[in-house]
Amino acid sequence: MSTVFEEIKVEKVSDKISEQIVKLIVDGKLNPGDKLPGERQLIDVLGVGRSSLREALNRLETLGYIEIRKRKGNYVKSIDATLQLDPLKGLIQADLRKIVQLYELRRDLEQASAYNAALKRTTEDLKRIKETLIAFRRQSGAARFSWSADQDFHLAIAQASQNFLRVHVISNIFEFSEEFLAPVIEEVANQRDNQSIIAQQHEAIYQAIADQNAELAGKRMDEHLCWTNERLIELIDKNQGI
Amino acid sequence: MSTVFEEIKVEKVSDKISEQIVKLIVDGKLNPGDKLPGERQLIDVLGVGRSSLREALNRLETLGYIEIRKRKGNYVKSIDATLQLDPLKGLIQADLRKIVQLYELRRDLEQASAYNAALKRTTEDLKRIKETLIAFRRQSGAARFSWSADQDFHLAIAQASQNFLRVHVISNIFEFSEEFLAPVIEEVANQRDNQSIIAQQHEAIYQAIADQNAELAGKRMDEHLCWTNERLIELIDKNQGI
DNA sequence: CGATACTATCTGGTCAGACCAAGCGACAAT
DNA sequence: ATTGTCGCTTGGTCTGACCAGATAGTATCG
Numbered sequence: 001m002s003t004v005f006e007e008i009k010v011e012k013v014s015d016k017i018s019e020q021i022v023k024l025i026v027d028g029k030l031n032p033g034d035k036l037p038g039e040r041q042l043i044d045v046l047g048v049g050r051s052s053l054r055e056a057l058n059r060l061e062t063l064g065y066i067e068i069r070k071r072k073g074n075y076v077k078s079i080d081a082t083l084q085l086d087p088l089k090g091l092i093q094a095d096l097r098k099i100v101q102l103y104e105l106r107r108d109l110e111q112a113s114a115y116n117a118a119l120k121r122t123t124e125d126l127k128r129i130k131e132t133l134i135a136f137r138r139q140s141g142a143a144r145f146s147w148s149a150d151q152d153f154h155l156a157i158a159q160a161s162q163n164f165l166r167v168h169v170i171s172n173i174f175e176f177s178e179e180f181l182a183p184v185i186e187e188v189a190n191q192r193d194n195q196s197i198i199a200q201q202h203e204a205i206y207q208a209i210a211d212q213n214a215e216l217a218g219k220r221m222d223e224h225l226c227w228t229n230e231r232l233i234e235l236i237d238k239n240q241g242i
Numbered sequence: 243m244s245t246v247f248e249e250i251k252v253e254k255v256s257d258k259i260s261e262q263i264v265k266l267i268v269d270g271k272l273n274p275g276d277k278l279p280g281e282r283q284l285i286d287v288l289g290v291g292r293s294s295l296r297e298a299l300n301r302l303e304t305l306g307y308i309e310i311r312k313r314k315g316n317y318v319k320s321i322d323a324t325l326q327l328d329p330l331k332g333l334i335q336a337d338l339r340k341i342v343q344l345y346e347l348r349r350d351l352e353q354a355s356a357y358n359a360a361l362k363r364t365t366e367d368l369k370r371i372k373e374t375l376i377a378f379r380r381q382s383g384a385a386r387f388s389w390s391a392d393q394d395f396h397l398a399i400a401q402a403s404q405n406f407l408r409v410h411v412i413s414n415i416f417e418f419s420e421e422f423l424a425p426v427i428e429e430v431a432n433q434r435d436n437q438s439i440i441a442q443q444h445e446a447i448y449q450a451i452a453d454q455n456a457e458l459a460g461k462r463m464d465e466h467l468c469w470t471n472e473r474l475i476e477l478i479d480k481n482q483g484i
Numbered sequence: 485c486g487a488t489a490c491t492a493t494c495t496g497g498t499c500a501g502a503c504c505a506a507g508c509g510a511c512a513a514t
Numbered sequence: 515a516t517t518g519t520c521g522c523t524t525g526g527t528c529t530g531a532c533c534a535g536a537t538a539g540t541a542t543c544g
Contacts, residue, residue, distance in 0.1 A: 010312070010535095013498070038524065049499035051293060054525090055300055062301050070252070071507050071524045087306040087321050091268050094261070098268055101405045104358075105351070108408075112350035163343045166350075168330070252506090255527070280495065291528035296496090313495045313535050 013048055017056035020046075025065060025076060032078035036066065039074075092180060096236060099180055103232065106173050107225045109166060110154060114205055114221035116161035118214040125160035129206055132156045136202060140195040147178065153202055157209065157221075184235045194231065201227070255290050259298035262288075267307060267318060270406040273397070274320035274413040278308065281316075320413040334422060338478055341422055345474065348415050349467045351408060352396060356447060356463035358403035360456040367402035371448055374398045379441055389420065395444055399451065399463075423474075436473065443469070 024030040036057075037045065043053050057074055060066045067077045092098050117125070132153040139146035151174045158167040201224040208217035266272040278299075279287065285295050299316060302308045309317045334340045359367070374395040381388035393416050400409040443466040450459035 010497095040524090043499095049497095051296070051500090052498060054293075055296070055497090058297055058300055059304050062304050068525075070526070071505080073524065090264060090305065090307075091321065094264055094268050098406075101407045104354075104405055105407050105411065108351050108354035109347070112346075112353070116346075163346055164333075164340075165330070165343045165347050169347065252526095282495090285528095291526095293529090294527060297526090310496075312497070313537090315495065 012055075013052040014055035014059065017046060017048065017053060018060050021056065021060060022065060030076045032076050034076045036074040036076070086176075088176065096180065099177060099236070100229065100233060102173060102177060103225070103229050106170065107222060107229070109170055109173075110157075110225055111218045111222045113154075113158045113161045113166055113170065114209065115214045115218035116163065117157045118209045118212050118217040120162045121160040121209055121212075125156070126210055129153065129156045129160060129209065133199075133202055133206055137199055140199060150198065157205070160209070181232070198224075198228075254297075255294040256297035256301065259288060259290060259295060260302050263298070263302060264307060268406060270401060270404070270409065272318045273401060273406075273409050274318055275397075276318045278316040278318070320417060321407075321410045322414055331418075338422065339475075341419060341478070342471065342475060344415060344419060345467070345471050348412065349464060349471070351412055351415075352399075352467055353460045353464045355396075355400045355403045355408055355412065356451065357456045357460035358405065359399045360451045360454050360459040362404045363402035363451055363454075367398070368452055371395065371398040371402060371451065375441075375444055375448055378444060392440070399447070402451070440466075440470075 021030070021036075030036075036042065039050060039053055039057070043050050046053065057066065057068060061068050064079060065077060067075045069075060092102070121129075132149065136146065136149040136153060139149045151171075154174075155167060155171060158170050201220070205217060205220045205224060208220055263272070263278075272278075278284065281292060281295055281299070285292050288295065299308065299310060303310050306321070307319060309319045311317065334344070359371075363371075374391065378388065378391040378395060381391045393413075396416075397409060397413055400412050443462070447459060447462045447466060450462055
C-alpha cells in the first residue's frame with residue numbers, strides 16, 4: 001500500500017524562484033557580472049511577493065551564485081570561488097579557541113586508536129608505522145616542521161587499529177585543522193627542540209604498540225596529544241592577542 | 243593613505259542575528275535537536291522584524307546549522323562536517339556488520355564523554371542527566387524500547403562534558419545509525435529484561451558522574467556500550483542469516 | 485467510560501505596503 | 515570645471531495581514 005501513494009511535496013515559492021535563476025545561470029542566459037533586474041521589477045515579472053523573492057536571492061547569495069550589493073543591485077557572480085559550505089568551519093571561525101575542542105575530540109579517538117592498535121596490529125601494520133617513524137626523523141632534519149609526516153604516523157596507527165571509520169574521521173580532522181593552523185604552525189619549527197621531543201614521544205608510542213601493551217600505548221598517546229595541545233593553545237593565545 | 247582609513251561596514255540585522263545563533267550553538271547553549279522559539283516569539287526577544295529574522299534563519303538553514311520544519315518549528319541540526327558520514331552510508335549498507343565499527347567509534351567518544359562529564363559537570367548538567375534517567379524509566383514501562391529516551395541520556399552526558407563538538411558528533415552517530423537499526427532494534431523490546439538492565443547501567447554511570455569519579459564513569463560507560471554492542475551483534479547476525 | 489470529532493491556537497509561508505538611508509544622475513549655482 | 519541640490523532607484527527593514535497544515539485541549543457521541 002505504501003508504494004501506491006506518493007508523498008505530496010509542497011515546494012516553497014522561493015525554491016522555485018531560485019531554481020529558475022540557477023537554471024538561467026547554468027544555461028548561460030545569465031552571465032557573470034550581469035545585473036539582475038531590480039527586486040520590485042522582478043516580483044512583477046515573476047508574480048510573487050517581495051519576501052519570497054528576497055528569500056530566494058538570499059539563498060543564492062549564501063550559495064555563491066549571486067552577489068547582493070546594497071543600493072546598487074544584484075549581480076551574477078563568477079563561480080570561480082569554490083563554494084564550500086562547511087558548517088564546522090563557520091563555527092570555528094566564530095571562535096578559533098573552539099579548535100581546542102576539536103583537538104580534545106581527536107584525543108578521544110587517538111587514545112582509543114593506539115589502544116586498539118596495540119591489541120590488533122599485524123606485523124605489517126607495525127612495519128608501516130616504523131616507516132613513518134623513520135620518515136619523520138629524516139624530515140625533521142629539514143628546517144620546517146613536517147606536518148604530513150606527523151600525520152602519517154598517526155594515520156598508520158589508526159589503520160593498525162582495524163577500524164576504517166577511525167582512519168576516516170581522524171584524517172578528516174587533520175585535513176580540517178590544517179587550514180586553520182597553517183598560518184601559526186610554522187612557529188613550531190622555530191623551537192627546534194619540539195621536533196625531537198615529538199619524535200621521541202612517537203617512538204615511545206610505537207614501542208608500546210610493538211609490545212602489545214595496550215594500556216601503555218593509550219596512555220602515551222594521550223600524553224603526547226596533551227603535550228601537543230598545550231603547545232597549540234600557547235600558539236593560539238599568542239596570535240590571538242595581536 | 244589607503245591604510246589610514248577603514249571602510250565603514252554596514253552590518254545587516256540578519257547577519258547579527260545569525261551570528262548570535264551560531265555563537266549559541268558553538269557555546270553549547272543550543273544543542274542538536276533543540277527547538278528554537280517560534281518566529282513571532284524570537285522577534286520580540288531580539289527586537290527585530292520578522293523579515294530580518296526569517297532572512298537569518300534561512301541563511302542558517304542553507305548553511306546547515308538548523309532545520310526549518312514547516313508548521314512545526316525550527317530545530318538545531320547536528321553538524322556533519324567532522325564525521326562526513328553520508329559518503330559512508332553506502333559502505334555500511336553493503337555490509338551491515340560494518341556498523342560495529344561505527345559503534346566502536348561511539349565507544350571511543352562516549353568513554354571520554356563520561357570521563358570528562360564527571361570532571362566538568364555543573365549541578366545543572368547533573369540535574370538534566372537525572373531527568374533523562376527518570377524519563378527512560380517511565381517510558382520503558384511502555385511496550386516498546388524508547389530509543390530517543392536512551393539517546394537523550396547519552397547526549398546529556400556529552401553536554402556535561404563541555405565540548406559542543408562531542409555533542410554534535412555523537413548526535414550524528416545516533417541519527418546515522420538510527421536508519422540502519424530501526425528495523426531490528428524493536429526486538430530489544432521483546433526481551434523485557436534488557437530495558438531494566440540498561441536502566442541500571444545508566445544509573446550506575448550517573449552515580450559515578452555525580453560522585454565526580456571520572457575513571458569509574460568512563461569504565462562504566464565503556465562496559466555499558468560493550469554490552470549494548472554485543473546485543474547488537476547478536477541481533478544483526480540473526481537478521482543477516484535470513 | 486472511552487473513542488471520536490471539533491475547535492482554538494500555533495506554526496511557518498506568503499503577500500502587500502510603507503519607510504529608511506545611501507547611491508546615482510541630472511541640473512543649477514558658483 | 516567644481517560644487518551643491520533635488521529626486522529617483524536600490525536594497526534593508528518593519529508591520530500587519532492571511533493561508534494552510536499541525537497540534538493539543540475540549541466537547542460530544544456511542
